[in-house]
Amino acid sequence: MQKYNGKSVFGGIAIGKTLIFRKNENQVRRKHITNTEAEILRVDEAREKAKEELQELYEKAVIEVGEQNAMIFEVHQMMLDDQDYVDSVIHMIKTEEINAEFAVASAGDNFAEMFASMDDEYMKERAADVKDISNRLIKILQGNSDSGIQSEVPYILVADDLAPSETLQLDKSKVLAFVTRKGSTNSHTAILARMMNIPALIGVNYDESCDGKDAIVDGYEGALVIEPTIEILDSMKEKQQEDHYKKKLQLELKGKDNVTLDGKRIDIYANIGSVSDVAAVLQNDAGGIGLFRSEFLYLEKHTFPTEEEQFQTYKAVLENMAGKKVIIRTLDIGADKQVDYFGLEKEENPAMGYRAIRICLNQPDIFRTQLRAIYRASVYGTVAIMYPMIISVDEVKQIKEIVQSIKDELTSQGIPFHDVEQGVMIETPAAVMISDLLAEEVDFFSIGTNDLTQYTLAIDRQNPKLDPIYNAHHPAVLRMIRMVVENGHKGGCWVGICGELGADTTLIEEFINMGLDEVSVSPNLVLSVRDKVRNTNLSDPTFHSKKSREVY
Amino acid sequence: MKEFSYIIKDELGIHARPAGLLVKKASSFQSNITIMKDSKKADSRKIFSLMSLGAKQGDTITIQISGEDEDEAFTAVSEFIKENL
Structure with missing residues (x-):
């Protein structure tokens, strides 16, 4: 086993046999000629032929790598028409009485040298373009046609350096990866690798003996x-398989609808725990933020975060999400999340203790600060609020009164705000049982399956001893979800899941079947x-599984 | 003769692509169109000449246009440069 390190210009893993690409170095000899006019005519003819070839390459490249990247072949055609370059060739033929091949090679070297000496990385790279067009002319003058790599099986292309036209002439379906000794992150090979989505390494000082051997290109480690x-x-x-799956998802699924084969739709949102998570939300093309855990604002601090601090955070998230829905869950402190400055007493059973909305309704100053910040930020996007740990209609009525007073306050102060959808988390069996009544009070439900499961099964999530009997697919939980969806819809609420169960791809078809509107x-x-949603077909008779029967 | 100055905004400066496009644009006019950076001059019909100016982002270039159709050329070239550089 041998290992060579280089610089990765595009990630990914390739496994296959290597194939070393060796250029047909054009052997150009200086010859004395007498008929200079005829030699100049040969140059003109060769330039015409070269431009035709480049036009073909351009058209091929437009299809394969897009117009932007194909432009280089149009530029090559212009280079062949450059008056200084052509004059230089003709001048040498006339004054030195030398053959066209040698004149082209010399002019090519001179112009390449000019670029190579510029103090700009990008321009230095252009020396390769000049050499490329000169070599093309020489090949034509010598009567050689282009000879690309021919291989029946896919291979890892290893080369000293690759000219743009060489990379474009390759049969792309056979290339697994690029490995070059020279080249840069600006080189055409690097651009092509990114376009083709295959790994590429540069600066690899390989040994010629590696030709045709089994090899791995690790584009992550270089x-x-x-x-x-x-x-x-x-x-x-x-590693490659995981990679393929992820790349496939990224490539195929970005911008696509979350719709099943039989046309059922569901929204897929994302959960975030800090502002920095928003980048991942956008990168993975989530439809919105279904759960913004606002606790981090409190957990990161030594005192209560001010209204202004909170406002800035919410505003930043809303602006980044550019109009997509952002559902902020109000403070859910207590239980497993403790903050010193709240001064909470130690409890025997914190999961069932003084937490979340119970704190907010008992210490309304904390609550009001957060609500004011959210309402002030509401003008920067589409925001919704949901309240955790609800067990009664009365709690919701109290919340609504506080919300109304905040709105009145803002209005009287002339501070603008938008309408904000109001929702409750359904995470207690009590909330499930009265979900028909709750639905009349709010706009949406979001089912917190982690707590709902622990309360329903009476299993402490923090106790590892109980893991074997903690069954997230328990029919009791699934029946509750179904009940919440039905009651919610009856009362005009949309219903989502923001717990771990939402990401359980073995249940997603069941959820869609229940009519769930969103998972986060x-x-x-x-x-x-x-991916799972798009491959689900609810009209398929095999779908109605045992689990389904337990739920109904 | 018409003349104007421009500060390059493009990240890569006068690189292959805009140079090529500028050659195309400039060749469609009778006027002589010269691009200058510091003491260097380039004929805008010659791609190597344009690229060898080494004009980068933030550099000031001066464009001189003279000839029969200099008015039309001025409008077209200044628009092109603003859009592509």
């Missing part, structure tokens, strides 16, 4: 491994859930 051990091969294969999952799971 390594070329020749003749890997079985262990390394196996672990890389695994970790940002990095959005696309795998979308």
Whole structure:
């Protein structure tokens, strides 16, 4: 086994045999000629032929890599028409009475040298373009046609350096990865690798003896491994599979609808725990934020966060989400999340203790600060609020009174705000049982399956001893979810799930069947859930599983 | 003769692509169109000449246009430069 390190210009894993690409170095000899006019005519003819070839390459490239990247071949055509370049060739033929091949090679070297000496990385790279067009002319003058790599099986392309036209002439379906000794992150090979979505390494000082051997290109670590051990091969294969799946999701599923084969739709939102998570939400194409855990604002601090601090945070998230819905869950402190400055007493059973909305309604100053901040931020996007740990209609009525007084206050102060959807979390069996009544009070429900499961099954989530009997698919829980969806819809509420069960791809078809409107999952799971949804067919008779029967 | 100055906004400066497009644009006019940066001059019909100016983001270039159709050329070239550089 041999390992060569280089710089990765595009990530990914490739496994296959190497193939070293060696250029047909054009052997150009200086010859004395007498008929300079005829030699100049040969140059003109060769330029015409070269431009035709480049036009063909351009048209091929437009289809394969897009107009932007194909432009280089149009630029090559212009370079062949550059008056200074052409004059230089003609001048040498006339004054030195030399053959066209040698004149082109010399002019090419001179112009390439000019670019190579510029103090700009991008311009230095252009020396390769000048050499590329000169070599093309020389090949035509010598009567050689382009000879690309021919291979029946896919291969890892290893080369000293690759000219743009060489990379474009490759049969892309056979190239697994690019490995070059030279080149830069600006080179065409790097651009092409990104376009083709295959790994590429540069600056790899490989040994010629590696030609045709089994190899791995690790575009994450920047390594070329020749003749890997079985262990390394196996672990890389695994890494490659994960990678393929992720890339496939990214490529195929971004911008796509969350709709089943038989046309049923569900929204897939993402859960966030800090402002920095928003990047992942957007990257994974979530439809909105289904659960914004506002606790982090409190957990990160040593005193209560001010209205202004909170306002700035909400505003930043809303602006980044550019109009997509953001559902903020009000403070859910207590239980497993403790903050010193709240001065909460130690409890025997904190999961059932003084937490969440219970704190907010008992210490309304804390609550009012948060609500004011949210309402002030509401003008920067689409915001919704949901309240955790609800057990009664009375709690919701108290909340609504506080919300109304906040709105009145803002109005009297001339501070603008938008309408904000109001929702409750359904995470206690009590809330499930009165969900028909709650539905009349609010706009939406979001089912917190983690707490709902622990309260329903009377199993402490924090006790590892109970893990074996903690069954998230318990029919009691699934029946509750179904009941909430039905009651919610009857009362005009939309219903979502923001707990871990929402990302459970074995249940998603069941949820869609129940009529669930939304799931909110970790940002990095959005696309795998979308993948599952798009491959689900509820009209398929095999769908009605045993689990389904238990639920109804 | 018409003349104007411009500060390059493009990240890569006068790189291959806009240089190529500028050659195309400039070739469609009779007028001589010269681009200058510091003491260097480039004929805008010549791609290598344009690229070898080494004009980068933040550099000031001066464009001189003279010839029969300099008015039309001025409008077209200044628009092109604002859009592509």
